[in-house]
Amino acid sequence: MSLQATTQRGAPRWWEGDLVHDFIRSPLALVAAASTLLIVAAAMGAGLIAPYDSNDPASANVIDARLPPGSSGMTGNYYLLGTDPQGRDMLSAILFGTRMSLMVGASSVLLAALIGIVLGLVCGYFRGLLDAVIMRIADVQLSFPAILIALLIDGITRTVVDRATHDRLAIPVLVVAIAASFWVQYARTVRGLVLVERGKEYVLAAMVTGVSPLRIIASHIRPNVMGSVLVIATINLALAILTEATLSFVGVGVPPTQPSLGSLVRIGNEFLFSGDWWISIGPGAMLVALCLSVNLLADWLRDALNPRLSNG
Amino acid sequence: MADPVLSVRNLRIEIATRRGTLLAVDDASFEIAEGEVLGVVGESGAGKSITGGAIIGLLEPPLRHVGGEIRLAGRRIDDLAAEPMRLLRGRHIGAVFQDPLTSLNPLMTVGRQLMQTMSAHLDLSPREARTRAARLLAEVGLPAAQERLDSYPHELSGGMRQRVVLALAFCCEPQLIIADEPTTALDVSVQAQVIEVLRRMCRERGTAVMLITHDMGVIAEIADRIAVMYGGRIVEIGRAEAILHAPAHPYTRGLMACIPSMHRRYRDLPQIEGSMPRLDAIPSGCAFHPRCPSRLPRCDRERPVLAPAGATQSACWLTAACDQMQDIVAAAGHA
């Protein structure tokens, strides 16, 4: 008989719960959460707080190109973090770029989670041929690196549609490409959890009552497996952002008209050794900061949820 | 009279939780003599497994030993450091737990586990250890003991595994065995065999046994004395026949009455209302008083201590009063 049962009182409110209790007492979690929140807020509010609108071609003044940070250009504008080869303000570019990276990263994680959870639930509950086929596809896919899969999908799209359409579709294709390389993790984890849950007696009780399999999956099993999904999703977010950055760096990610952190790094790459370090380092530093904060938060969340998951 | 093998005095064990410290074992005292089997019974949450864990020295945080002393053959063991305790365990105290599957290392053969335990505590050559291991396996009733030395735990059935666990517990000839629910996971037929082995080996070696269980039938088979725990306290202790057939404490009486038996028929089983209190809600005074059919006014204020009550010791104001009455009546009769 666990100590839990002998000492639990009435249901605690969520803010009294163990998770929040651990959170408040962990300085690492607080710092990581604060910095993530700060970056996300700044990025999402880029339209409001950025000094210049990066997406507006008129804001790029070629005269002011490649100015170091803290300088004023010939146009009289002040550039806190310098300018890029086209004369765009780096600070604004970084803010808009972070927003783009976050949006692509988050959407691809959501899409991967959606595909993975649905497939995991279906495979775990029904087993049989469907399960075998989908899991083998998953196994095959795992042997390819994520970048390669994304490149593959992007390459196919490029050959299939013309240039203009491709530019318009570039971002959705990118999201699908990244999601396609990450869904396997969700599917496998969820499937494993479903296999455990479906043997439990509350599921059997629902079966005996005559509840339809779809309802059992949706209302009984799904809520009990979502906890682990949350952990994977947060860890994946940083990975997705990095994947997008890598793809953009290589040149197959976002179109040039809508920069993300990766493409900014790429632009500045050529000038790195001629001394214009701020064009690459600025976006690079932001990328590191973002991924680090998200990763730390995800790590803490995984450890905090772990004992509860095993007691569960 | 010889020193008791195990002597526990005023044992207190706390649990540290987020909402404060709770008392898991509250002032428990008992003794076990050489060759005696003490059955510690009680329901879930009564604190019996924690008591056993404290004696073996396997209390992990958040559990903490905060009071009282434990003596093995006169020597204090509750304040030992980790290393001396480890040497004590296995050599002088043997342990048998509920799940034989997790008590044995799945990657080591049965013989090797026995030999390893013995060479850790006794000075034996490998050949001597092997011979002793085979003899032990035969003693616990494992057929083809010599060949069984090279079997892995998963190749044996549940009952055979539990016998191996018994052999492991006895292999260094300990003075005391702590058995925590040793038969709960076994079938009835196997249970009978394992109990028989345990009883025989104890009698032959004069080992003291602390048998922790909630299964009254098993206790009835093998225990010499019984201690009944409730809410972390010992509420009654005495000889087995007395506890089973003439208990004094209202909780023990309720417990014995509500066990279905093959030989008695009722329309309704007598039952105790309510349930054991949670550790953070132990009632004041006597822990059992909210559920007690014989409650007195003082029961919710003053906590009773173990006092003679007929053939047993019982922590109850009612039985203490009855016992005093009997003394008075007896004294009046002599006068």
Next chain:
Amino acid sequence: MLDRGADILCIQGLTKRFAVRRPWVMQALSRQPRPMVHAVEDVSLAIGRGTTFALVGESGCGKSTIARCIAGILTPTAGTMTFMAADIMARTGGRDPRRRHLQMIFQDPYASLNPRWRVGRIIAEPIVTHRLISGRSRIEARIAELLTLVGLAPQDARKYPHQFSGGQRQRISIARALASEPDFLICDEPTSALDVSVQAQILNLMRRLQAKLGLSYLLISHNLAVVAHMADRVGVMYLGRLVEWGAAQDVLERPQHPYTRMLLDAVPDVGTRRERPQPFKGEVPSSINPPSGCAFHPRCPLAEARCARERPHPVAVGAGWVACHAVEKSVLS
């Protein structure tokens, strides 16, 4: 033997075998047929309305498997099952109207309730699934009625399972099972995970409910004392076969089959304290390769050559039935 009129459940020749899970490559490479677990072999029994039939036996005897076949969780390999005069062999997925008359309560009170649902929703599920009551307030009234019936408070509907003790959770399971107004309840080790004092409360509750609502029970248990207290009729199982069955008092006080006798001898009883001679030899063999003929013959003191060859057929002994060659011989003579 089987009185179809008064019987609520009747199973004939029920058999369930499981294929042992092996990688299909290994199976393809090995020449032998796929090994099977013979969980239930040719079991026939009938349960009368308003009575309690108990299936007893040790682990691996197949009693839980029978329960799950009847409940529709598993599909039998062979045999027929008739419930309320309708054939229920075919497992129809989804909202089968027959399902509401047959419910089940399980052994583990900590796994039988969805930890994420409130108690009210858990109990309401059968009502909602079979659309028995409409209107939220009427459903809530019914939930309150059910909670009171099992000895809990109507306010408990708002709480979560983890706020309750094991015994209380089992009461919630019973309330859920009663929500669809069933006629028949399968109880799979309902009190094995509970403390003795809580067990007494739950058993008393079950008896009261049976008297009040006219329920029929199939009770699965390894605890013979519980069975003695609750059952009208008892069936003893060994390695998937029914070896003896009849009125509870007859089977438990005057057992005929050697296995039943040994089982009863092995039960430790609080009332008596004795050192018994070891009644049992060996342990229950695996059901993947059950012994030929009578499954009990390797451990049976009355075994003969015939027992290893032929499986015994049940013979009537008094008001009960026994499947044993030795008993058959003594009855015929």
